[in-house]
Amino acid sequence: MNDLYDLAVVGAGLSALSALRAGIASERTVVLDFQGAPGGFLKAALPAPGFEESWELIQSFRIPREVTTLFETTAVGLLPAFEPGEPHVLIVRQREGTAQIYARRVLIACGGLELTREHAQLPGTRPAGVITPILVHQLLSRGYLPGKRAVVYGDSRYTQATAQRLVEAGIEATLVKPRMIEATLATTQPPGTLRSLAEAELIAIEGFPRLENVKFRRDDQLFDLPADTLVYGTGMMANTHWLKGSGIITEAYGTIQVDSSYQTNVQGIYAIGTVTVPSLDHADSIAMGKEVASLLAGGTQ
Amino acid sequence: METKLQRVDVLVIGGGVVGCAILRELSRYDAAVALLERNPDICDGTSKSNSAIVHTGFDASPGSLEARLLAEARELWPDIIESLHIPYLQTGALMVATNAEELATIETEIIPKAERNGVMLRRLAREEILEAAPYISPKIAGGVLVEGEGVIDPFWTTRAYCENAVINGARVFLGEPVTGITVEDECIYVRTGGGLTFAASMVVNAAGLWADEVARLAGDDAFTITPRKGQFIIVEEDHGVSQIILPVPSRISKGILVTPIVFGGVLLGPTAEEVDSKTDLATTSQGLNQIREGVSKLVPAIAEAESVRQFAGLRAVSSTGDYIIRSSTVHSRVLHVAGIRSTGLSASPGIGRYVGELVRDELDLSLRNPFMDELPEYLTDIHPDEGEVVCLCRSITRGEILAALRSPLPPTTLDGLKRRTGAMLGDCQGNLCMARLIDLFQQLGRDPLTLDKNVAHSCPIVGHLPNAGRPLKNPEPLVLEREGRDE
Numbered sequence: 049m050n051d052l053y054d055l056a057v058v059g060a061g062l063s064a065l066s067a068l069r070a071g072i073a074s075e076r077t078v079v080l081d082f083q084g085a086p087g088g089f090l091k092a093a094l095p096a097p098g099f100e101e102s103w104e105l106i107q108s109f110r111i112p113r114e115v116t117t118l119f120e121t122t123a124v125g126l127l128p129a130f131e132p133g134e135p136h137v138l139i140v141r142q143r144e145g146t147a148q149i150y151a152r153r154v155l156i157a158c159g160g161l162e163l164t165r166e167h168a169q170l171p172g173t174r175p176a177g178v179i180t181p182i183l184v185h186q187l188l189s190r191g192y193l194p195g196k197r198a199v200v201y202g203d204s205r206y207t208q209a210t211a212q213r214l215v216e217a218g219i220e221a222t223l224v225k226p227r228m229i230e231a232t233l234a235t236t237q238p239p240g241t242l243r244s245l246a247e248a249e250l251i252a253i254e255g256f257p258r259l260e261n262v263k264f265r266r267d268d269q270l271f272d273l274p275a276d277t278l279v280y281g282t283g284m285m286a287n288t289h290w291l292k293g294s295g296i297i298t299e300a301y302g303t304i305q306v307d308s309s310y311q312t313n314v315q316g317i318y319a320i321g322t323v324t325v326p327s328l329d330h331a332d333s334i335a336m337g338k339e340v341a342s343l344l345a346g347g348t349q
Numbered sequence: 350m351e352t353k354l355q356r357v358d359v360l361v362i363g364g365g366v367v368g369c370a371i372l373r374e375l376s377r378y379d380a381a382v383a384l385l386e387r388n389p390d391i392c393d394g395t396s397k398s399n400s401a402i403v404h405t406g407f408d409a410s411p412g413s414l415e416a417r418l419l420a421e422a423r424e425l426w427p428d429i430i431e432s433l434h435i436p437y438l439q440t441g442a443l444m445v446a447t448n449a450e451e452l453a454t455i456e457t458e459i460i461p462k463a464e465r466n467g468v469m470l471r472r473l474a475r476e477e478i479l480e481a482a483p484y485i486s487p488k489i490a491g492g493v494l495v496e497g498e499g500v501i502d503p504f505w506t507t508r509a510y511c512e513n514a515v516i517n518g519a520r521v522f523l524g525e526p527v528t529g530i531t532v533e534d535e536c537i538y539v540r541t542g543g544g545l546t547f548a549a550s551m552v553v554n555a556a557g558l559w560a561d562e563v564a565r566l567a568g569d570d571a572f573t574i575t576p577r578k579g580q581f582i583i584v585e586e587d588h589g590v591s592q593i594i595l596p597v598p599s600r601i602s603k604g605i606l607v608t609p610i611v612f613g614g615v616l617l618g619p620t621a622e623e624v625d626s627k628t629d630l631a632t633t634s635q636g637l638n639q640i641r642e643g644v645s646k647l648v649p650a651i652a653e654a655e656s657v658r659q660f661a662g663l664r665a666v667s668s669t670g671d672y673i674i675r676s677s678t679v680h681s682r683v684l685h686v687a688g689i690r691s692t693g694l695s696a697s698p699g700i701g702r703y704v705g706e707l708v709r710d711e712l713d714l715s716l717r718n719p720f721m722d723e724l725p726e727y728l729t730d731i732h733p734d735e736g737e738v739v740c741l742c743r744s745i746t747r748g749e750i751l752a753a754l755r756s757p758l759p760p761t762t763l764d765g766l767k768r769r770t771g772a773m774l775g776d777c778q779g780n781l782c783m784a785r786l787i788d789l790f791q792q793l794g795r796d797p798l799t800l801d802k803n804v805a806h807s808c809p810i811v812g813h814l815p816n817a818g819r820p821l822k823n824p825e826p827l828v829l830e831r832e833g834r835d836e
Contacts, residue, residue, distance in 0.1 A: 082741055089781070122738035141746060145736040161742065161777040166658045169582075173631045174660070176807040179780055183809075186784035192797065192810040218815055256628070257807035276811070285776060289742060300655075 052135055053078045053116070055344075056151035058123045059158035061088020062330055063321030065105055066337025067155065071345050073115045078149060080118040080140060081158075086111060088159055090330060092185035096209035102330050118142065123158065126294040128314045136317060153316045155340065156291075156304065160284035160322035165253065168282070172253030175260075177277045181210040184279055188217055195277025199224060199262045201250050202281030206330070210279055222273060224248050224264065226282065253278065286323040301326050310340045318344065353545070357381045357520075359708055360539055360549035362527055362563055364391035366503060367689050368555035369510035370697035374705030376517035377722075378714035384511070384519065385541060387526035387559070388804055390765040391758070392507035394557050396694065397768065398630070398662025399579070400608050400616060402593060403437065404695035405497040407468035408459065408603075414672045415692060416466055418699035423497065425698035432723040433509035435501060436611045442498035442593035445478065446490045447646055451597035455493050459597070463495070470495055484589045484648050498593055500611045503694050504768040505727075510701070512757045513724050517717065523761060524805070527556075530567040532680045537567075551682040551708055558627045558665045560673075560687035569677045574687060576627045576663040579619025580636035584654040585776075587615050594647045605643025607651060612771065615651060617644050619662070630661045657776055664691045672696075674704065682711065728752040728770065739789075740782045742775020750786060754793050763787075764803040783809065 054074045057064050060081035065088075068079070085091075087106040095103045111117055118140070125139035135150040162180035177195055181202075187194045196219060200211040203225040214221040226249060251270070252263040262273045286302035297313045298304055303326055304312055304319040311318050320340045321333045328336075359375050361368045364386030375382040388394070403426060406419025430437045444459065446452040455472075463470045471494040478485055478492050515521060525541040530552070532538075539547045556563040561574040587609065596604035608616040620636045637659060645652035667673055667688020677683035686704055689696070708714065728749045735748030753760060753769040760766040763773070766786060773779025773786070787797045787810070801807045 082738060120737040122741065122744065124738070124744045141736055141738050141744065143734050143737045145733070161775075162780055164776075164778045164780065166656065166778060167776075169637060169656055169659060171632050171634045171637065176802040176809050179809070180777070182777075183780040183783055187810060188814065190784060190788075191814045193812045193814055194809065195811055254631075256630070257802070257804045287741065289775070290744070 051150070052076070053149065053151040055153045055155060056080070056136075056138055056149055057155045057157060058138065059088065059156070059321075060086035060111070060117070060119075061157065061159045061321065061333070062090060062102055062105065063159075063333040063337040064088075064155070064157040065109055065111075066334040067157070067320065067341045068111055068115065068337075069105065069109045070338040070341030072155070072341035073112060075114050077114075078116040078118060078151065079111060080121040080123065080138075080149070082120070082122045084119050086117075089182055090206070092182065092189055093206065093209055093213070096212065098205045099209065099330060101334060105334060124290050126154065126291055126296065126317075128295055128317060132315065153318065153344070155344075156288075156312070156317065156319040156323055157321045157337070158287050158323060160326050161287050162281070163283050163285055165278075165280050167285070170250065170253060172263075173256045175253070175256045175258050177259035178253060179277065179279060181207060181279055181281045184210050184214065188213060193217065193219065195219060195275070197275045198222070198277040198279055199273050199275040200279040200281060201226065201262075202279075202283070204281065204283070207279070207281030210281060214279070219277070222275070224250070224273070226250070284322055284326040286326050288323055309343050310336070355383070355545060355547045357383045357547055357549050358712060358714075359383075359551045359553065360385065360537075360547050361553045361555055362539070363555035363557055363560070364388075364507075364511065364521065364523070365394055365396035365555065365557050365693065366392065366507045366510070366697045367396075367557070367686055367693050367700055368553070369507045369514070370701030371553055371555055371686065371704045372514040372519050372521075373510040374701040375708060376514040376519040377705065377716055377720050378709060379717045380712065380714050382514070382519045383547065384514075384521045385525045385527060385539070385547075386521070386523050387542075389524045389761045389801060390768075390803070391511050391521070391523070392504050392768070393803065395662060395664055396503055396507050396557075398581070398660055399503060399664070399691065399694060400581070400606060400619060401500050401503050401611065402442075402608060402695065403499045403501050404692060405466075405468045405495060406692065406695065407463035407466055407470065407495050408598065409466055409692070410671070411462065411465040414674060415690070415696065418672070418696045418703060419692060420467060421699035421702065422696045425702065429698050430501075433506075433513060434724060434726050435506050435509055437499055437501045438609065438611050439497070439499040440592045440609055442495040442595055443473070443478065443482065443492055444495065444595040444597060445485060445492040445647060446597050447486070447488060448490055452490045454597050455491075459493065468495065468497060482589075482592065484650060485594065486647060486649050488646070500593065500609055501694070502611050506694065506697070508758060508769065509724055509727075510697070513722070515757050516721055516724070521758065527563055527566060530563070530683075532567055532683065537680065537683060551684065551712055553684050553686055553704060553708065554677075555686045557689070558663055560665065560685060564677060564685060564687070567677060567679050567683050569679045569683070571678050572673055572685075572687065573668045574665045575668075576624050576629070577666050578622040578624045578629065578636075578661055578663055580622075580632050580640060580661045581616055581618035581659065582637060582640050582656045583610070583658045583660075584615045584617060584651060585613075585657050586654055587613070588648065588650045588654065590615050590648060590651065596643070596647060605640055607644055607648050614657070617641070617651065624663070627663060630663065632659045632661050636661070658778070666690055672700075674700070674707075684708070728756075739785050740770075740772035740775065742777050742781070743771045745770050745772040747789065750789050751793075754789065762801045762803050763809070766790075
């Protein structure tokens with residue numbers, strides 16, 4: 049465990065897998081991830097329309113054998129090298145306890161966390177049934193129904209795919225796009241009725257102990273959408289809490305600033321994917337992985 | 350329905366910080382004691398949603414029971430914090446005046462009152478404050494430091510009181526609202542929503558917001574309790590704030606404070622709003638704006654800070670103004686402990702001791718031998734192969750979760766687990782780890798479909814998928830029918 053690696057990749061989601069497929073790994077590379085398998089948080093939502101490239105990457109790519117993989121291994125701290133030439137130290141937690149990983153270069157690709165209604169300071173009650181897309185996918189994949197009548201709020205492809213998945217599970221789902229358009233999803237299952245409402249903004253959450261109603265505003269008009277589930281899917285923030293105290297500079301929503309070669313403010317520490325742009329599209333994560341691999345592959349500085 | 354009669358010497362109604370502090374004191378005695386809580390977990394009312402300050406009582410009304418018990422609590426806290434391993438920070442509190450008038454109020458009202466309450470305050474000039482705490486607004490006129498004020502975790506405190514009582518033999522019944530009380534000469538019968546009946550020699554009514562309704566069940570309508578809502582905003586970045594920052598109180602309210610949180614971050618609030626409902630915990634735009642406006646006069650940078658969470662709590666305000674700790678009008682052995690306003694956490698050691706002694710004298714109880722007045726360190730009995738992180742935002746491990754689930758007073762709800770471990774309290778608000786936590790509950794025998802978030806009917810899962818066991822079919826392309834869309 050205390051071996052010295054050329055490269056430590058924190059995270060095994062889309063951007064990391066893309067970089068690995070593009071050949072970023074040398075013989076002495078380690079990849080670690082919070083989850084028990086590669087694919088990142090998106091994996092639970094796949095396959096889904098519009099995510100063919102992501103699904104293909106996760107399904108068909110195998111991390112090369114010579115790369116050390118550590119799953120259920122979570123980075124909880126980073127001590128950058130004091131002097132050039134010294135390794136950086138990652139503090140990780142795994143089943144057996146806390147350990148340290150030494151690496152000459154670190155690639156931070158640990159993705160993001162979904163924003164909740166709390167970030168938007170949305171007023172109202174705090175009932176069961178107000179959730180974000182990742183929980184929808186995790187509950188459905190375990191065979192559990194998160195609700196019966198859902199409002200899905202957000203305009204990303206991922207949020208749309210989440211609404212689609214709910215409808216397939218037999219849940220009545222209404223997709224509301226912030227300030228854009230609202231339409232009930234129509235599928236082969238009970239056909240939804242059509243409504244379109246421009247400029248809809250979520251303004252309050254009502255009901256307790258279970259969600260009962262979601263309040264919206266469009267222009268100057270208020271309207272209600274009764275629901276037992278609100279899937280709040282407006283965006284992400286960078287998963288960078290663990291870098292507190294490391295000296296890596298993070299900005300609003302935990303975003304890591306990088307230069308044109310994806311290097312952070314600390315030499316030898318790089319970042320790609322959602323940690324650098326929380327609103328990043330999944331296709332761009334894959335592109336970023338390829339690009340960082342072409343810049344960094346093989347070399348040790 | 351067949352009901353089994355449970356005979357106890359003392360029955361405490363209400364599992365908030367006050368009821369649990371009393372239960373711990375009662376468990377010192379050689380007596381059968383039990384506690385009833387209406388919600389599925391202890392500390393689910395006023396005790397969980399407040400500013401988490403251990404207050405000296407410097408501004409209490411001199412001569413009141415509240416002032417006396419706050420003063421006694423000051424003496425008792427150090428031992429309790431140590432023996433129950435409660436996270437506590439003695440931050441001190443800085444009261445800042447924003448103008449000459451407020452500065453005069455400090456001189457003419459605050460300092461004399463504090464002296465009568467036995468709390469020493471230290472005057473600070475404007476320059477001294479700004480040098481020591483540069484984050485404070487430069488527009489202030491001066492202030493005063495209360496060194497004895499500190500912050501604590503209210504849930505941890507309540508749970509520790511309760512677990513300590515449980516290991517000394519007290520019994521705790523959760524999810525059991527009181528539905529009826531029958532008072533006879535030698536015995537008080539208490540019935541619950543779950544169909545239990547208790548026959549108690551003495552009943553302590555520590556039902557917080559509901560204490561007036563519990564009293565009415567016994568035929569006593571001597572007081573009423575009204576809810577006063579306080580909204581709060583939690584901010585993760587502390588902007589250097591390491592002390593409690595207080596405004597000079599007005600006649601109506603103590604005002605909006607800036608309070609460090611014992612586990613990190615800062616709490617802004619509370620508002621003080623008279624509301625009609627004892628269950629109205631909604632946050633409002635007006636309330637949240639009022640908090641930010643109030644804070645901007647004290648610590649301008651933090652008034653603008655991003656929030657990770659907002660919440661509201663309800664304080665129990667009595668019609669009498671002071672604590673109501675006395676026998677009921679209908680029976681000397683129904684003891685009310687009500688109207689504990691906003692100082693219940695701070696005074697809890699004093700209230701527990703005082704009520705414990707009242708009950709001891711009434712029932713002529715003797716001390717239990719042995720009594721364990723300590724708890725082991727919390728959540729440290731981790732198995733060697735359970736060290737992986739489950740809650741990513743807060744780096745909480747599977748071992749910590751399982752230790753909480755195996756503790757003497759294990760959580761029965763997801764919020765109960767959250768308050769015991771800190772899991773689900775981070776930026777993702779549990780969306781990332783909740784399914785995994787449900788798995789761990791299930792591993793220890795809990796049916797996920799009965800696992801509520803907090804109160805009854807708050808289960809995050811409403812049923813099984815109709816096609817459970819089979820993978821979801823490959824979805825077809827998204828069809829969005831559109832009408833009237835302007836592009």
